[in-house]
Amino acid sequence: MSMPSDLERIEQRIDDLVREHLAVPDAEIAASCRDVLHEVATQAVVSSQGGKRLRARLALAAFDAAGLPVTSQARDAMTDLACAIEVFQTAALVHDDIIDDSDLRRGKPSAHRALAHQTHSESIGRGLGLMLGDILATVSISIANAAASSLGNPDTLRSVFLGMQRDVSVGQVLDLAVELTPLSDPARLADASLNVFRWKTASYTTMAPLQLGLTAAGTDPQVAGPLSERIGKPLGVAFQLADDLLDVIGYTKNTGKPVGGDIKEGKRSVLLADALALSNADDRSELIDMYEAPSRDARQVRRGIEIFTTSGAVELSRERIRKLWAQAGQAIAEAELPQTSRDMLLEACRTFIPDSCL
Amino acid sequence: MSMPSDLERIEQRIDDLVREHLAVPDAEIAASCRDVLHEVATQAVVSSQGGKRLRARLALAAFDAAGLPVTSQARDAMTDLACAIEVFQTAALVHDDIIDDSDLRRGKPSAHRALAHQTHSESIGRGLGLMLGDILATVSISIANAAASSLGNPDTLRSVFLGMQRDVSVGQVLDLAVELTPLSDPARLADASLNVFRWKTASYTTMAPLQLGLTAAGTDPQVAGPLSERIGKPLGVAFQLADDLLDVIGYTKNTGKPVGGDIKEGKRSVLLADALALSNADDRSELIDMYEAPSRDARQVRRGIEIFTTSGAVELSRERIRKLWAQAGQAIAEAELPQTSRDMLLEACRTFIPDSCL
Numbered sequence A, B: 001m002s003m004p005s006d007l008e009r010i011e012q013r014i015d016d017l018v019r020e021h022l023a024v025p026d027a028e029i030a031a032s033c034r035d036v037l038h039e040v041a042t043q044a045v046v047s048s049q050g051g052k053r054l055r056a057r058l059a060l061a062a063f064d065a066a067g068l069p070v071t072s073q074a075r076d077a078m079t080d081l082a083c084a085i086e087v088f089q090t091a092a093l094v095h096d097d098i099i100d101d102s103d104l105r106r107g108k109p110s111a112h113r114a115l116a117h118q119t120h121s122e123s124i125g126r127g128l129g130l131m132l133g134d135i136l137a138t139v140s141i142s143i144a145n146a147a148a149s150s151l152g153n154p155d156t157l158r159s160v161f162l163g164m165q166r167d168v169s170v171g172q173v174l175d176l177a178v179e180l181t182p183l184s185d186p187a188r189l190a191d192a193s194l195n196v197f198r199w200k201t202a203s204y205t206t207m208a209p210l211q212l213g214l215t216a217a218g219t220d221p222q223v224a225g226p227l228s229e230r231i232g233k234p235l236g237v238a239f240q241l242a243d244d245l246l247d248v249i250g251y252t253k254n255t256g257k258p259v260g261g262d263i264k265e266g267k268r269s270v271l272l273a274d275a276l277a278l279s280n281a282d283d284r285s286e287l288i289d290m291y292e293a294p295s296r297d298a299r300q301v302r303r304g305i306e307i308f309t310t311s312g313a314v315e316l317s318r319e320r321i322r323k324l325w326a327q328a329g330q331a332i333a334e335a336e337l338p339q340t341s342r343d344m345l346l347e348a349c350r351t352f353i354p355d356s357c358l
Helices: A004-022 A031-048 A054-065 A072-099 A111-119 A122-148 A154-179 A186-216 A221-249 A261-265 A270-278 A281-292 A298-310 A313-334 A339-350 B004-022 B031-048 B054-065 B072-100 B111-119 B122-148 B154-179 B186-216 B221-249 B261-265 B270-278 B281-292 B298-310 B313-334 B339-350
Strands: none
Touching (some): A004 A031, A004 A072, A031 A111, A031 B154, A031 B186, A054 A072, A054 A186, A072 A111, A072 A122, A072 A154, A072 B122, A122 B072, A122 B122, A154 A186, A154 B031, A186 A221, A186 A270, A186 B031, A221 A261, A221 A313, A261 A298, A270 A281, A270 A313, A298 A313, A313 A339, B004 B054, B004 B122, B031 B072, B054 B072, B072 B111, B072 B154, B072 B186, B186 B221, B221 B261, B221 B298, B221 B313, B221 B339, B261 B298, B270 B281, B270 B298, B298 B313, B313 B339
């Protein structure tokens, strides 16, 4: 994958780009409103900090893996394009946290919560958070557009970037639709949840980063698009399955969330669907009661983890992940790229699946 | 201004463009989630209908007024770019209505309210509304980008369009900041409210449409930018002052809102600031009590209108509008354009200010 220094450069560059694009001259702002605008701009920087930058690093790895001759100016532009994906992710998370009414993000107060605290008003904080998400989404496109001008296939890059944003929003719509799906039909629930993963996660986590990186390096868009989908769709779905699985098996502290957090929140997941399908009648009704209640206590969370495990849902998730990872690997192996490029891609993609989930 | 048929073409084209960009193949969506996604797509079309299309028509008028030779293909592209401004407005209004918790928009249920009704859930309706706003904002940029490719100065057009989106979001942040401004300093409140008008209204109502139209026709961006600001800034602020004034003097039913609606909602406006500055001590404390209360009844709304009128605030708003309109007219008169172009621009801009407000 990319050099360690890539990660530092990405982090610093995101900071610089967000500050630059959020800057509005004080002279153009009425004195009494400046403080609030500064708080929003500061929150934009804070919310942008501290991601694992998996998406940016995959985009850069795909750019390098394309194996086409590029200038150092082009690689700088590619770094900016990679940063634009991360800035968009922050925008999406800010809106996500409003929809889920989440208090925390990356171990810090969520954006709307922090802004509510600063303005001493829940409703104004939520409104400012909504706008912060809008601003970051717009800024991410501005960064991507500027970068595209110095890269291959600029029109395609711009339209892939916008398609990615639309798809993530569609995915969030589907995620809300899943909340309305009855628990009585586990196969339908599993199907719907896996579909959400393709739109809400795979779209911007793996598919678009691969496509943007390959396309920006000059790969024929007609080749880069389908190849990125063949690799990125199973990889992104496997990544989300692994993320949900880690929430239950808790083999890692990397997610920054307490174990069982998804169960506590009553999140309708593939794991839940599988547990409902595989468990005995008693456990099934216990799960349904638990998830139809407005909240779940610590004892219930432990019981949920227990049923997920004993029913075989945890093992089925591992099987799903192994199968999807094999599909992604197969797509990489069959790609019409030099062996060194395929090796680079495989290594970069492998980082999306924790060992403990395979 | 533009021909009557322009308005019909704009309305139809917005409908077509929104449907086209919202279309997702059913095969890619899990069966149990399709209905909700269709409801969101339908709401996108419904929310997009029925505006006055002032902004699109101004953009087209500016394009024609530039007086440069253009192909009919280019004018079609300009129509799409003009439609993109309207689609963005719808996106912004959908988010605005969530922030203000508004029930109605253009005489119909607001988007998040309609979606709450359809899903039988306030919180899911609000989440879907938030995503609908995100999707429409992204779609507006896709429409603008595609149009820009067939027009003059495409890079400038793309960046002006994104700058417009950012500025409107900044304006919404400032609008929320005004809610935190104390009523004890009317001059400061008037200053802040006028500043909001520049960012939240003039940006996308007059400044960007003028700039996009002139630039798309091939006007030097270095000329189009400053000229659009000189005309569009006073014009857009005057337009918002007139909109607020109509809410009080009720000379027209065009706004689709009941008279005194802003007072009922406790909106902090320039009219309020002027009334606070100009009224006697008794009326001033009555206003402050009224606006610091959580809600206002019909009797209080009538008293508010009365104080706005007797204090001289209504007349001061007219004076502000007349002065700003004179500034816009002056900027048009001084523009280095043929007389016929200046006449066209003046006529187009004049439609933003109702006779009853001058």
